[in-house]
Amino acid sequence: MFLAMRAEVEEALTAALDRLGYPTDDLGIEEPPEDLDAVLASSVAFRLASEAATPPPAVADELADAIDAGPQEYIGRVETRGPYLNFWPSERYFAETLAEAQSGEFGTLPDRETSVVVEHTSANPTGPVHVGRARNPIIGDALARVLEYAGYDVERHYYVNDAGRQIAVFTWAYDFFDEADLPEPERESPEYEMVRYYRAANTYLEEEADEESVEAAEAEIQSIMQGLEEGDESAYDRVGEVVDTVLGGMRDTLERLPAEFDEFVKETRFMRDGSTDEIIDRLKNTEYAVYEDDAWQLDLPEIDKNLVFVREDGTSLYTTRDLAHHEWKFDNFDEAVTVLGEDHELQARQLRSALEILGNDTDRLGTVHYSWVTLPEGGMSTREGTGIDLDDLLDEAIDRARQEVEDRLEDRIRDDDLSEEDIDRIAHQVGIGAVRYDIVSKQPTKGITFEWERALDFEAQSAPYVQYVHARASGIIAEAHDENAVDPDGLDIDVDASDLDTDAERTLLREIARFPAVIEEAAEDLQPHVVATYTRDLAEAFNTFYRECPVLDADDETRDARLALVVAARHAVGNALDAVGVQAPDSM
RNA sequence: GGGCGCUUAGCUCAGCUUGGACAGAGCACUUGGCUUCGGACCAAGAUGUCGCGGGUUCAAAUCCUGCAGCGCCCA
Numbered sequence: 001m002f003l004a005m006r007a008e009v010e011e012a013l014t015a016a017l018d019r020l021g022y023p024t025d026d027l028g029i030e031e032p033p034e035d036l037d038a039v040l041a042s043s044v045a046f047r048l049a050s051e052a053a054t055p056p057p058a059v060a061d062e063l064a065d066a067i068d069a070g071p072q073e074y075i076g077r078v079e080t081r082g083p084y085l086n087f088w089p090s091e092r093y094f095a096e097t098l099a100e101a102q103s104g105e106f107g108t109l110p111d112r113e114t115s116v117v118v119e120h121t122s123a124n125p126t127g128p129v130h131v132g133r134a135r136n137p138i139i140g141d142a143l144a145r146v147l148e149y150a151g152y153d154v155e156r157h158y159y160v161n162d163a164g165r166q167i168a169v170f171t172w173a174y175d176f177f178d179e180a181d182l183p184e185p186e187r188e189s190p191e192y193e194m195v196r197y198y199r200a201a202n203t204y205l206e207e208e209a210d211e212e213s214v215e216a217a218e219a220e221i222q223s224i225m226q227g228l229e230e231g232d233e234s235a236y237d238r239v240g241e242v243v244d245t246v247l248g249g250m251r252d253t254l255e256r257l258p259a260e261f262d263e264f265v266k267e268t269r270f271m272r273d274g275s276t277d278e279i280i281d282r283l284k285n286t287e288y289a290v291y292e293d294d295a296w297q298l299d300l301p302e303i304d305k306n307l308v309f310v311r312e313d314g315t316s317l318y319t320t321r322d323l324a325h326h327e328w329k330f331d332n333f334d335e336a337v338t339v340l341g342e343d344h345e346l347q348a349r350q351l352r353s354a355l356e357i358l359g360n361d362t363d364r365l366g367t368v369h370y371s372w373v374t375l376p377e378g379g380m381s382t383r384e385g386t387g388i389d390l391d392d393l394l395d396e397a398i399d400r401a402r403q404e405v406e407d408r409l410e411d412r413i414r415d416d417d418l419s420e421e422d423i424d425r426i427a428h429q430v431g432i433g434a435v436r437y438d439i440v441s442k443q444p445t446k447g448i449t450f451e452w453e454r455a456l457d458f459e460a461q462s463a464p465y466v467q468y469v470h471a472r473a474s475g476i477i478a479e480a481h482d483e484n485a486v487d488p489d490g491l492d493i494d495v496d497a498s499d500l501d502t503d504a505e506r507t508l509l510r511e512i513a514r515f516p517a518v519i520e521e522a523a524e525d526l527q528p529h530v531v532a533t534y535t536r537d538l539a540e541a542f543n544t545f546y547r548e549c550p551v552l553d554a555d556d557e558t559r560d561a562r563l564a565l566v567v568a569a570r571h572a573v574g575n576a577l578d579a580v581g582v583q584a585p586d587s588m
Numbered sequence: 589g590g591g592c593g594c595u596u597a598g599c600u601c602a603g604c605u606u607g608g609a610c611a612g613a614g615c616a617c618u619u620g621g622c623u624u625c626g627g628a629c630c631a632a633g634a635u636g637u638c639g640c641g642g643g644u645u646c647a648a649a650u651c652c653u654g655c656a657g658c659g660c661c662c663a
Contacts, residue, residue: 026606028606028608029606030606030608030609032609033609033610034612035609035610036609041608041609043607043608043609046608046646046647047608049646050646056646081609082609083608083609084608084609293663295663297663303591304590304591304662305590305591305661305662306663307663308663309663311663312663317663318663319663341660342592342593342659342660342661343660343661344661345591345592345593345660345661346591346592346660346661346662347661349591349592369592369593371593371594371659371660372659372660374659379659404628405628408628412626430628441601441602442600442601442602443594443601443602445593445594446593446594446595446601447593447594447658447659447660454599454600457600457615458628459614459615459628461600461601461602461613461614461615462614462628464628465614465628465629467628468626468628468629469629471626471628472625472626472629475625475626476625476626479625480625525605529602530602533601533602533603533613536602536613536614537613540613543629543630544630544631546625546626546629546630547629547630547631548630550624550625551625552625553624553625566625587626588626588628
């Protein structure tokens with residue numbers, strides 16, 4: 001109802017301004033400070049004061065009178081406080097919020113009939129997924145979920161860099177080294193087994209081999225790359241075997257988050273189908289193309305650095321192939337969103353600019369950048385084998401969560417004997433949830449230094465705090481279910497929201513009402529972290545309500561109204577967690 | 589050298605896109621609350637040169653500009 005109320009406030013304010021002969025271009029809509037339980041406010045009076053030659057508070061009063069005159073559904077009353085206009089919700093606002101949130105779909109916005117492809121992770125298939133890049137699948141998956149809630153038709157893609165030099169080196173190494181000479185893998189999983197060849201190759205080329213051996217290896221690596229460039233099927237097969245094996249293992253790790261993909265799109269696909277060559281031809285014919293230092297470049301407007309799109313040796317570059325990739329996205333989807341590390345910032349700007357030059361509407365392209373997770377001693381590298389594997393982080397998180405559950409087992413008030421399976425389930429939900437929540441709740445552009453204690457802190461403003469609210473709400477509903485056979489997914493009782501008249505109940509209902517607007521904002525700005533911030537506010541409102549308002553022991557009318565409120569809160573908190581990819585346990 | 593990003597309480601972070609009501613949370617610290625639906629909770633207290641300087645404005649954490657520290661990028 002928040003969205004509807006905001007629309008109504010905008011309309012009423014515009015009409016009032018119009019009637020009084022004021023400009024309506026800037027309504028100054030904002031949210032009121034916390035000590036006011038109004039839902040919306042406006043500071044427009046400040047801006048009109050000089051024009052009206054009247055002090056702001058007087059203008060505000062004048063506007064309030066003008067608005068009062070009109071008919072309203074969700075605006076209960078308008079009051080001024082100094083120069084500010086504050087809008088209080090009507091009884092109907094609360095009643096409809098309560099009714100709307102009885103649905104398990106609460107927070108899902110109407111279908112936009114717009115398809116969007118979310119590309120995320122896209123890490124080079126060279127070895128185990130490490131924590132340095134772990135923000136990508138977590139942010140990317142949350143973003144995809146938020147967009148689905150916002151009514152988009154979403155596909156998740158992983159773009160596989162299978163054409164770069166690193167992969168050619170890897171392919172050469174896979175043939176060159178004998179497994180017997182390699183160290184034991186850190187885990188029994190394909191990517192851990194395979195990365196040994198990759199690391200051995202880099203050590204060999206950089207430190208161990210004599211000049212002659214390096215030359216021989218380089219010749220082989222070059223021939224693999226040339227083979228790909230020329231469409232040699234045997235080169236694709238050799239590279240494909242290595243890439244698919246490593247990727248298979250990485251995929252298993254990502255599924256633990258869970259981050260799943262609808263499609264793994266290979267870079268070589270756009271070499272094989274000729275679209276990269278076509279892009280090169282078209283770029284050469286644009287007015288921005290220059291031939292300098294034996295390479296074809298684009299002299300992009302507003303970007304100092306030229307974009308090289310054909311190398312000296314005639315081969316294409318990563319970005320050239322990515323241009324073909326993006327035109328393919330534009331052919332198949334209405335919008336495209338990409339989650340990229342901060343190191344791709346320049347590339348992304350060049351890509352956008354080049355796509356524009358090629359005649360594409362780049363408003364359809366959205367980009368989210370995130371900073372690395374680093375260790376106190378520095379960055380993480382697959383090649384050097386420095387860093388924390390995501391598998392290890394998740395294992396540790398689950399172990400610590402399990403320990404936490406077991407420690408709390410004795411002083412549980414609720415006598416619902418947890419089985420071994422329950423403990424295992426909770427450990428997974430809480431452990432993985434805590435990791436995801438910690439990452440998704442921060443702005444992606446801020447750097448994170450990884451520290452075990454901090455990453456696995458279950459107190460703080462963390463997932464378990466919010467998950468606990470869901471478990472509490474579920475507990476109450478289950479109990480009510482036992483007593484009255486109510487449907488836990490929505491109460492079919494005739495409920496009057498006006499029975500919910502304490503501050504705690506009203507505050508909770510106002511928080512619940514905001515959820516769809518939060519989804520809309522997160523989707524619009526591609527910022528899933530605002531949903532995480534919201535879950536905390538909602539959880540806090542619920543806990544205050546929980547403390548002050550007994551549900552099952554209240555008199556019949558109040559009990560039914562409060563039960564409906566608990567159902568609504570459960571849907572809001574459950575779906576908000578779901579939107580950022582954190583599981584909502586029914587018990588913990 | 590050039591470009592992009594970050595800097596808010598002792599610590600971890602919201603708020604900045606669209607300037608507006610005393611800058612908000614959590615952790616840690618002090619205190620109170622379990623015969624009551626789940627204490628991974630609630631309530632109260634204390635905590636700030638919003639990196640530094642200048643500018644625009646009735647009004648700046650928010651916009652512009654210079655600088656510093658850190659991170660990243662420049663076939």
